[in-house]
Structure formats: structure tokens, C-alpha cells
Amino acid sequence: MKLILDLMAKPCQTTAMKEPRDNTHFVKIEQAARILRAGHVVAMPTETVYGLAGDAACDEAVLEIFETKARPRFNPLIVHCADVDMVKNLATFPDLAQKLAKQFWPGPLTMVLPKRADAPISDLVTAGLNTIAIRMPKHELARELIKTAGFPVAAPSANPSGKLSPTTAQHVLEGFGGQVPVVDGGAAKEGVESTIVAVGDDQLVLLRPGTISRAQLTAATKVPVLDPQDKTIKAPGMLLSHYAPNAAVRLNAVKCEEGEAALNFGGSKLTSAMATLDLSPAGDLAEAARNLFSFLRKLDQPGVGTIAVAPIPEDGLGEAINDRLRRAAADRG
Incomplete structure (x- = not known):
């Protein structure tokens, strides 16, 4: 099987030719949206940690995320959406997902859902899986940026792969040596990445614990939360070594x-x-x-x-x- 790494990147739909990357340290929403529409990456605040955002439909933008982070290509990305309509263009939405969305979105919950066959999404985002990890961030600047850009964004944490996640704009600047433009939204209120749960028709599987607990998930759905039965990488944050300082x-x-x-x-x-x-x-x-x-x-x-x-x-x-x-x-x- 041909590896996803070898896929030829298709041009972004938003530009015929990529514009030079803008490395201005701090940018406002309109400027950040222009950077995203040009097929480049920008760091955005969320309530969990800062994310390195790129157009989730554009192979070149997603490749820039992987290259900027030096992230393994087999590690899928979370897609951030501004509203439920945007989500439903990408994934099927079982009853359990609707209950969780009603209770926890916008907020620090990522749901791994069956990907729609016609989803306008880069295959690099999902690492070739038939599922997609999606969340709706609570941070108002994150949702405003997504709405202004006009499309969902793939956004892993805005740090070199495996290192400590950034909870301030300054952490992002230090991590990438000032080479990534940042929307400064203040310190992250949660401080750890989102809870990730795989949602089926009648079961939930916890892929990564976060600030929304197992008990809260069960209370919202009346369904027990299971542990994964294998160690296949189905979502971000599942690598054994991760979130590490130098020491x-x-x-x-x-x-x-x-x-x-x-x-x-x-x-x-x-x-x-x-x-x-x-x-x-x-x-x-x-x-x-x-x-x-x-x-x-x-x-x-x-x-x-x-x-x-x-x-x-x-x-x-x-x-x-x-x-x-x-x-x-x-x-x-």
C-alpha cells in the first residue's frame, strides 16, 4: 500500500499560487485569515492549548503543519469547526454525538466520528483512516478565526512534535523561533489538551483523557466509557512518548x-x-x-x-x- 507520505499535494482551492509565508509575530484575526486562505499556517488560541492551524482541505497547508512541527505523518490531526453545520459536512453524527455536542460544545471535547465519503478534507488530516477527529473550540477568537477564514482548520498543538504544549502566545514564539505568526488570545484557561472520545452508535471509547472526565461523558449519555482494545494510533496524543521537556x-x-x-x-x-x-x-x-x-x-x-x-x-x-x-x-x- 502506498504510504500517505508519498501522496502528491494538491493545490489549495483558495489560491492558484501560494503567497510567501508571513512570519509577523502577532497578527489580528483578518490577517490570520488571509494567511490561512493563502495556504499557510498560523497559531491560534484555544481554551486548551494554542493550536497550529491550517486549511483542513488543503494538502499543502496540512503538509506545512507537519513540516513546521516535524510531526510524524501517521499521527492524525484534529479538525476545528466553528459550528455544527460545519461538522456535519465532514462527518456522520450519531445520536450519542448529538448528546455530547449539546452538553460539551463549544468546549474541550474532541469526537472521533465516521468521515463522510464526500468530506472536503485532506487525506493527510486523517492519516488514511475512515474516521475524523473534530471539535468546536470554546475560545471566541478561535471560532471567529475559523468563521472569518471560511473553512474548518486542522490544528494540532503549536509546538515542535513531542515537546511541551504551549499555553501562551510567548510559548509558541519560543518553540518555533518566531517563525510562526500568532493570534494572541491570552493564557489558555484549561491548560491541557481536549478529551478525545471515539463515538459509535452505542458506545464511547476514551482515546485521550482531558478536562472532560469519564464520569461527565457517562452522565451526559448514560453510556459507559470504554478503553481502547488496541494500540493503533486513532487520534492525536496517543504516542507513548509525548509532551516532554528536555529534562x-x-x-x-x-x-x-x-x-x-x-x-x-x-x-x-x-x-x-x-x-x-x-x-x-x-x-x-x-x-x-x-x-x-x-x-x-x-x-x-x-x-x-x-x-x-x-x-x-x-x-x-x-x-x-x-x-x-x-x-x-x-x-x-
């Missing part, structure tokens, strides 16, 4: 060793001469999620070989926090 990460630490920085939770007592932070002294998991990536960045200093992380409960939002930490701590090969 190694050690979990469930009870004390710090030499050369380690300390990341506490709930007033735990890790101390370090290198650096010490507490994700939430009060033990608030929502606060911990908001601080997770930015605090890992602050501790990832020259001379720090490892970041030691205190235990964090798995309940509710703790499942998403621990998922990101386990992937940060995984063997990087």
Missing part, C-alpha cells in the same frame, strides 16, 4: 535526588536546590492542569537533569494530568 521526568517521587527539580502537588514536600514549584498548593486539579505545561517549562532549566513529580491522584481531571506526565516520562528511544 527527564520521574513520577511519584517522595524526595529529590541531586540534579533534580521538584514539582509538588497539594502541599507535598519535595524540595530541591535547583528549583521547586507546586502545581496547586490547595490540591485543586483544575489549577494543576492549568499550570502543568507552564510549570514543566519553568523547571526545565539548564543543569536540571530530571524533574521529580510528586504523586497526583487519578480521580477526575487527575487522569488527564497523569496521562500527560506518563507520556512525558516515557522512554524517548
Whole structure:
């Protein structure tokens, strides 16, 4: 079977010839929409993390996303839509999906749905799968940008692949050396990526935990949330090693060793001469999620070989926090 990597990119429908890439650091909505319509990428704010957006129907734009991030082509992308009508042009919408959309959209929930045969979408977005990952972001600037551009955008996190996700515009500038234009929407309110759930006619499968918990999904649908039965990459964020700082990460630490920085939770007592932070002294998991990536960045200093992380409960939002930490701590090969 011919790999998707070898597909010849078709021209964007919006331009006969691509215009030069605009690397202005900060851009407004109208300028960002022009960049998208020209087949290039722009970083946009969402309530979860900043996303690296490109026209989801344009192979060249999607290839620019992969190239800018140095992202593996087998790792599918999330498509961001401004409204449900835009979603229904791309995917079939079973009853369970409608219940979830009513409860959680716009918001930090991505649904993996059957892709419509006539969906105007680049095959590179779905990595050749017959499903598509879609969400409707809650951040008003994200939806305004999508509406102004006039089409759905593919938008993985706006960072080099495998590194810490950006929760501010400054993180994006630092990650790409100022080479990607950014719509500055302030600090992300959620701080970790969206929950991803595969939606069938009568079942839900959790592909990536996020700020919307299993319990919330079940409460909205009266359907239990299952775990995936295989390790096939069906959605973003499923790679074993991901969300990683330069330093190694050690979990469930009870004390710090030499050369380690300390990341506490709930007033735990890790101390370090290198650096010490507490994700939430009060033990608030929502606060911990908001601080997770930015605090890992602050501790990832020259001379720090490892970041030691205190235990964090798995309940509710703790499942998403621990998922990101386990992937940060995984063997990087």
C-alpha cells in the first residue's frame, strides 16, 4: 500500500499560487485569515492549548503543519469547526454525538466520528483512516478565526512534535523561533489538551483523557466509557512518548535526588536546590492542569537533569494530568 507520505499535494482551492509565508509575530484575526486562505499556517488560541492551524482541505497547508512541527505523518490531526453545520459536512453524527455536542460544545471535547465519503478534507488530516477527529473550540477568537477564514482548520498543538504544549502566545514564539505568526488570545484557561472520545452508535471509547472526565461523558449519555482494545494510533496524543521537556521526568517521587527539580502537588514536600514549584498548593486539579505545561517549562532549566513529580491522584481531571506526565516520562528511544 502506498504510504500517505508519498501522496502528491494538491493545490489549495483558495489560491492558484501560494503567497510567501508571513512570519509577523502577532497578527489580528483578518490577517490570520488571509494567511490561512493563502495556504499557510498560523497559531491560534484555544481554551486548551494554542493550536497550529491550517486549511483542513488543503494538502499543502496540512503538509506545512507537519513540516513546521516535524510531526510524524501517521499521527492524525484534529479538525476545528466553528459550528455544527460545519461538522456535519465532514462527518456522520450519531445520536450519542448529538448528546455530547449539546452538553460539551463549544468546549474541550474532541469526537472521533465516521468521515463522510464526500468530506472536503485532506487525506493527510486523517492519516488514511475512515474516521475524523473534530471539535468546536470554546475560545471566541478561535471560532471567529475559523468563521472569518471560511473553512474548518486542522490544528494540532503549536509546538515542535513531542515537546511541551504551549499555553501562551510567548510559548509558541519560543518553540518555533518566531517563525510562526500568532493570534494572541491570552493564557489558555484549561491548560491541557481536549478529551478525545471515539463515538459509535452505542458506545464511547476514551482515546485521550482531558478536562472532560469519564464520569461527565457517562452522565451526559448514560453510556459507559470504554478503553481502547488496541494500540493503533486513532487520534492525536496517543504516542507513548509525548509532551516532554528536555529534562527527564520521574513520577511519584517522595524526595529529590541531586540534579533534580521538584514539582509538588497539594502541599507535598519535595524540595530541591535547583528549583521547586507546586502545581496547586490547595490540591485543586483544575489549577494543576492549568499550570502543568507552564510549570514543566519553568523547571526545565539548564543543569536540571530530571524533574521529580510528586504523586497526583487519578480521580477526575487527575487522569488527564497523569496521562500527560506518563507520556512525558516515557522512554524517548
